[in-house]
Amino acid sequence: MNTPQWFELLLSQLKQTSLLEWVAVVFGVIQVILAKANKVLLYPAGIIATIASAYVLFDIKLYAEALLNLYYLAMSIYGWSFWSKTKNKPEAPVxxxxxxxxxxxLTIALLGWAALYLVLAYLTTSDVPVWDSFVSATAWAGMWLLARRKVENWILLNISNMFAVPLLFYKQLPLFAGLTIFLFIVAVAGYFYWKKIAVRNL
Incomplete structure (x- = not known):
């Protein structure tokens, strides 16, 4: 497929994009920008994005990705609580x-990959169980580090992003693939920004 044909296909797919997909993408962009800026408001934006994404992904049989978003929802609630400053608890540092x-x-990533693969391969109609489960398991691990406000969360999330982009194009979700490319770029910047903050906190 040459470039004009690919661009024409992309435009065609974007025209068919549902409102729910747009909601997921817009709030996903807001979430990652706030995460890069180290702002706790990333979590309410993330909750909206994950609920919308879970529905879309389940509908196209990306079951592990849908489950991943439910995990994101739980981690968003946990992270929101962990990051928040209260009278008796100072704000958690990077x-x-x-x-x-x-x-x-690593335990989350490896056990998550194995468990998700077994579920997808034997209990669902997924046609990409290895791929889907790897993307989700590495993102699970990255989200746990993000909730704990750890610099290295960006590394795990970008490993997931690298494998998610071709998977999403394969599943004909160009808007989600474009969002993931954007997330990858922001995550690189986020890593270096958070690293500077963490060094100052030493």
């Missing part, structure tokens, strides 16, 4: 991941 936290992160 820090680097400890060895113990890396062990937890």
């Amino acid at each position: 820090t680097f991941t400890t060895r113990k936290e890396w062990h937890i992160t």
